[in-house]
Each structure stands twice: as C-alpha cells, then as structure tokens.
Amino acid sequence: MLTPSEAGFRRLLPLLRPHGRRLVWGGLSMAVFVGSWPVLMHLVGQFIPALGSGDLQVVVPVLGLVLVVFLVQKLAQFLQDSLLAGPALQVSQALRRDLFERLQRVELGALEKLSAGDLTYRLTEDADRVSEVIYKTLHDTIPSALQLVAVLGYMLWLDWKLTLAILLLAPLIAWLISLFGARVMAATERSQKKVSELAGLLGEAIEGLPLVRAFAAEPWLQGRFEEEIDQHRQARYNTYRLVALQHPVVGVIEVLGIAFVLVLAAIRISSGDLDSQGLSSYLTGLIVLIDPIAHLTTNYNEFQQGQASLRRLRAIEKEPAEAADPQPALPLGRPRGDLDLERVEFAYQEGQPVLHDLSLQVAAGQVVALVGPSGAGKSTLFSLLLRFNTAQSGRVLLDGKDLAQVKARELRQQVALVPQRSSVFSGTIAEAIQFGRQASQEQLVEAAQLANAHDFIMRLPEGYNTRLEERGTNVSGGQLQRLAIARAVLGNPAVLLLDEATSALDAEAEAAVQLGLRQAMRGRTVLVIAHRLATVQEADRIVVMEHGRIREQGSHDELMQRGGRYRELCERQFIRDLQNV
Known part of the structure; x- marks a missing residue:
C-alpha cells in the first residue's frame, strides 16, 4: 500500500x-x-x-x-x-x-x-x-x-x-x-x-x-x-x-x-x-x-x-511562506524607535509595483499619520514594517538596523499593531491581552489602564477572568478595541501601528478608545493609517500617499495652507481651515 x-x-x-x-x-x-x-x-x-x-x-x-x-x-x-x-x-x-x-x-x-x-x-x-x-x-x-x-x-x-x-x-x-x-x-x-x-x-x-x-x-x-x-x-x-x-x-x-x-x-x-x-x-x-x-x-x-x-x-x-530569518541575525535589543525607509520598491506581483522609490524618516517618539485613497500603499507600508513582506529593493531600518537582517519574532515584539477590526480568540480577558505571552497581573492591569480598559473590565462579572465568547460577542466594539490596544502595549513596544483603529465605532465608544490610544502612544513612535482626517489633525506630521508615492507631508496647518492634495481631501470630508473660514 x-x-x-x-x-x-x-x-x-x-x-x-x-x-x-x-x-x-x-x-x-x-x-x-x-x-x-x-x-x-x-x-x-x-x-x-x-x-x-x-x-x-x-x-x-x-x-x-x-x-x-x-x-x-x-x-x-x-x-x-x-x-x-x-x-x-x-x-x-x-x-x-x-x-x-x-x-x-x-x-x-x-x-x-x-x-x-x-x-x-x-x-x-x-x-x-x-x-x-x-x-x-x-x-x-x-x-x-x-x-x-x-x-x-x-x-x-x-x-x-x-x-x-x-x-x-x-x-x-x-x-x-x-x-x-x-x-x-x-x-x-x-x-x-x-x-x-x-x-x-x-x-x-x-x-x-x-x-x-x-x-x-x-x-x-x-x-x-x-x-x-x-x-x-x-x-x-x-x-x-x-x-x-x-x-x-x-x-x-x-x-x-x-x-x-x-x-x-x-x-x-x-x-x-x-x-x-x-x-x-x-x-x-x-x-x-x-x-x-x-x-x-x-x-x-x-x-x-x-x-x-x-x-x-x-x-x-506549496503555498509561499514568508521569508525565513537571516542566519546570522542582527540582535535588535530595545530600539529607540527611529524609522527610516530608503528608496523602497515593493510589488505583490511582478510588474505591478505598489510602492515606488518611497523614502520616509520618522524620529523616535513622533506621531505620523498616513493618509490617502485606498490602494495608495499605506497598508503595504505597515506590512513591510512588520516584515510580513520584504521590499524588492531599498531598505527599511529601525534604529539603523535593516529589518531584513533581524529575527521576525524579535521585530514583532517591538512593533505592535492595533488593527481596524480587532479579533480575539475565545478565552478569558486576561488571555486575550496576554495573547500567548507571559505577564504578571500587575503588567496586565498596567496595559489595560493605558488602553482605558481597566475600569470596564473590573465591572464585568469575573473581571480579568471573564470569558470572551467566540469573536468577542459578549463585549462591545469599543471595549473590544480597547482590549486590542492593551494587547498591543503589553510588551511595551517601541513602535505602534494604528490601522484606522476607531473607524467602526460610534462617537461615545470612539472617545473612550481615543483616550486609550493617547495614553498608549506616549513615549512611542506611532504610525497611523487614517481615512477619517478629523482624527489625525494633532499628528506631528501627516504624510499624503498616492499610487505608492509620497505626494506631500507636513503638519495639518502647513498642508492646509499649502492648498494641495491634503486640503482637497479635507474639503471633501467637510474639514475646513478655521483660520480661513
């Protein structure tokens, strides 16, 4: 046989x-x-x-x-x-x-x-x-x-x-x-x-x-x-x-x-x-x-x-696997959070580039918002920072170290993602925040407090031991998103990636999540993907992307005064430069 x-x-x-x-x-x-x-x-x-x-x-x-x-x-x-x-x-x-x-x-x-x-x-x-x-x-x-x-x-x-x-x-x-x-x-x-x-x-x-x-x-x-x-x-x-x-x-x-x-x-x-x-x-x-x-x-x-x-x-x-860790790999340690993309080119399919000669520098502790239409390359940039994909040419650096030369697990311990729609596995709230990592009760509470989640967790019948049902259906969308923020900051990452983390929430839930985000962002390098431009006006810098290129960048006030693509996008969403109204 x-x-x-x-x-x-x-x-x-x-x-x-x-x-x-x-x-x-x-x-x-x-x-x-x-x-x-x-x-x-x-x-x-x-x-x-x-x-x-x-x-x-x-x-x-x-x-x-x-x-x-x-x-x-x-x-x-x-x-x-x-x-x-x-x-x-x-x-x-x-x-x-x-x-x-x-x-x-x-x-x-x-x-x-x-x-x-x-x-x-x-x-x-x-x-x-x-x-x-x-x-x-x-x-x-x-x-x-x-x-x-x-x-x-x-x-x-x-x-x-x-x-x-x-x-x-x-x-x-x-x-x-x-x-x-x-x-x-x-x-x-x-x-x-x-x-x-x-x-x-x-x-x-x-x-x-x-x-x-x-x-x-x-x-x-x-x-x-x-x-x-x-x-x-x-x-x-x-x-x-x-x-x-x-x-x-x-x-x-x-x-x-x-x-x-x-x-x-x-x-x-x-x-x-x-x-x-x-x-x-x-x-x-x-x-x-x-x-x-x-x-x-x-x-x-x-x-x-x-x-x-x-x-x-x-x-x-036979399905393609993500790139293996280099041998030997560079030790990443605890980075400050300086990000540098040097003339990055990337395509999912040969002959159909998504990012074109893209260069971007983000200093440690800065909050940078990525805006632009769908297909501009924002999510692709996130995938490169998490090394879900690797650039065909150019380099992506964290504190001067090429991400292609470090271990993926070490990198992902220092670069955390809060997705647009959070998902959790069934289990306790503590397990949802830990997500397979070792953490003390004090660390769990600290992460939940940073995410503005501790108070609502303590109001649940069994606190941190309350079981989440499949897909987290026994908590609200805003609560689920705050758990995702707590999960992201538990390991004290140097870089935080926010993928339109409040777009699916109502005003009240968004306010609670925004408070958690502001607390979680302190002392970290933060990149934010935003389609709702009203949520990124306080960013240190706004980067407008289009067709895989950086069209313009600057603060909200600078870009509004410049009268370029960003102002056009804002006006479509009824956001006006109050000084000129």
Missing part, C-alpha cells in the same frame, strides 16, 4: 521512526497472527477426514490444538492492532501539527486567498482520513497481504499445479481493483472539493447572517446552500456507486475462480494426485483466501481516498 505516489505517502514513513519499539512488537505480533494460518490449515486438513471417519482419538486432540492456535492467533491480532494504533495516530497528529505550523508561516497575501472553511476541512476531515489509511495499512492491509502470501505458499506446497491455476486469476483481479481504485480516487477528490466549498459557504453564511437578514436575502442564501449540498450529494453518490459496483464485479470473478478450482480439484482427486487430507487443507486455504482479498480490495479504495486527502494536505506546503 505504501507505494510511491504523487500524494507522497512514503514521505510519512520518517514520522514512524520515533515509534520503532511499538512497531517491532506490533510486527512480531503480526508474524504470529499470519503464521498461524498455515498451522490452522494443516490441522483442519487432519480434523475433517478424522471427523468423517468418527476417529475420536484423532478428532479430540486435533480440535484442542485448533482451539489453542486460534486463541493464540486472536491474542496476537489484539496485540498487533492495539500496538500499531498508537503510531498511526501519532503520525496523523504530527502531520496535522506540522501543516498547521506551516500554515502560520504562509505569506499573508497567499493566506487571504484561501478559504477558511476549506482549510478547516483539510486539517480535520482530510487529516483524519489519512490517519485511518495509515492505521488500516499497519493493522489490516499489511497482515492481509502477508496472510495471502503465507496461505498461497502453503497451497503451493500442497499442490503447486492447482495453485498455479488460482494464480492465473490474480492479475485479472488486481487489474480490476486498480481500475476501480483510480476512479474512486478521482471521484473522492471531486467529493472533497465539494465538501470544502460547502464548508466555505457555511463559514460565510454563519458570519454574514445579520447582513443576510438585513437585506431579506434568506431565499437567495437558502438556494445557494441547497445547490451546494445537492452537488455534494451527487459527488458522494458517484463515489459510493463506484465502490458498490466494484464488490460484485470482483466477487463474481472470485466465485468463478473457486468453481474452476473445485473442478480441477475433482480431476486431481480422481487421478489420485490429491488425497482427502490434502483436499481438506487446500479447501480451507481457498476459504481463508477470500477474507484477505476482500480486505485488500476495500482498503485499496480507502487508500485511494486517503491519497486524495493527503494531496490536499500537501497542497498547503
């Missing part, structure tokens, strides 16, 4: 190495289980003729030996299955862990193109299917194949001419199994694609239900859902139908083969080449062959389905 394939099942074999001891004991148990079949065939060959003649002196001891061998076989089977289950599950866990770790390093641009529902399905259902295939391969497929070899070997020893007749059917059965297996794998891939699309639609639908209701679009959504589940049903049905067809086709070939062998056996007995004891053992072997062939047929189908799942999991590895 573990044959070379595009899916790469053989690449999973190194994951089994740490479990060598259990595999060895499981293999020994498997050898006992498989080796007992020829012994049972031999004993049955003695038992049936003695039973027919009524010779109790032979029947009783042989029957006792059959029972002993049978019990030993079942004990070995139990040990084999239980010992091999652990490594199979460990491989699945390691695969899922490694792929999730890889997913966390995928470039954000590539990650945003992937469906959350599809990724969830891959790391749950597809990973489970791969685990089942590995387990069945270890505890069922390999023993069945060895059982087939052992029984056929004993049958060759009993009567090689008769066995050769059986072996003539083997290529036909193998060809049929392979033919059906390839079609089952293709049908499974189509089915899994439909399941992923359905999972993606469900994720969008659940998150967007308020919007759907607001537009009275329930019939449209129901129609889309019914169309998706119908396509999913049809894809699954095609897979089931192929599997259902395979069993009777292969079964008919097996029955015809058995009938052919029985006719040949009768001829061999009539010619005196085979005695009754040999025939009993031989027919027992023929019956014993049916079970492993059936198991191999079923398992081959599941293996093909597992290949489809493994291929989908491996596709995650």
